[in-house]
Amino acid sequence: MNEHYPFINPPLPYSYDFMEPYIDAKTMELHHDRHLQTYVDNLNQLLKENPAYQGFSLEQLVLYAPSMPDDLKTPIRNNAGGVYNHLLYFSTLQGNSPQQPSGELGSLIRKQYGSYEAFEKQFTQAALSVFGSGYAWLVRKPDGSLTIRTTANQDTPLSFQTLPLICIDVWEHAYYLKHYNQRADYVKDWFAVADWEQAGRRFAS
Numbered sequence: 001m002n003e004h005y006p007f008i009n010p011p012l013p014y015s016y017d018f019m020e021p022y023i024d025a026k027t028m029e030l031h032h033d034r035h036l037q038t039y040v041d042n043l044n045q046l047l048k049e050n051p052a053y054q055g056f057s058l059e060q061l062v063l064y065a066p067s068m069p070d071d072l073k074t075p076i077r078n079n080a081g082g083v084y085n086h087l088l089y090f091s092t093l094q095g096n097s098p099q100q101p102s103g104e105l106g107s108l109i110r111k112q113y114g115s116y117e118a119f120e121k122q123f124t125q126a127a128l129s130v131f132g133s134g135y136a137w138l139v140r141k142p143d144g145s146l147t148i149r150t151t152a153n154q155d156t157p158l159s160f161q162t163l164p165l166i167c168i169d170v171w172e173h174a175y176y177l178k179h180y181n182q183r184a185d186y187v188k189d190w191f192a193v194a195d196w197e198q199a200g201r202r203f204a205s
């Protein structure tokens with residue numbers, strides 16, 4: 001599924017209200033059914049008009065976008081990135097009870113950052129530092145170590161040879177209905193629904 005064109009918007013693996021009270025149901029619905037759907041539709045339309053790239057995976061589209069013809073570079077970068085980033089965002093949320101990273105990933109976070117709390121503080125600062133729209137990420141570098149990165153708009157950290165483990169979408173569409181312009185409140189709430197088990201599986205993969 002979603003290996004290449006035509007891409008689909010997979011249904012969320014949980015109900016819209018599963019992240020309540022941290023992320024509201026209406027935001028989840030609009031974010032998934034409208035925002036992500038638009039990226040999927042736009043990407044498919046671009047690929048329909050450019051069949052040479054129909055066999056490319058999402059990752060390949062993101063990585064090869066800079067080498068594409070000038071009229072395709074930016075729209076592919078934005079729309080393939082928009083699909084990739086949102087699929088990762090929605091797949092690393094969980095609405096059960098708040099988690100902390102455990103296992104190999106948890107140990108490495110504590111080793112590199114001193115404590116989970118210190119990591120949370122740094123990640124929060126990164127998420128708040130994004131000017132305008134973008135994401136904050138925890139990624140695994142090629143040497144196996146971790147780093148926190150931010151990206152603007154729909155750029156992805158794949159372009160930096162890193163493996164994204166988890167991300168927070170800090171576009172206003174991700175939080176404005178509930179948190180208004182208070183991104184810090186949203187980031188705090190995001191930590192209550194971050195799926196560290198899934199991030200740990202990605203780290204071990």
Ligand SMILES: [Fe+2]
Pocket residue numbers: 031035086169171173174
């Ligand atoms: Fe988003």
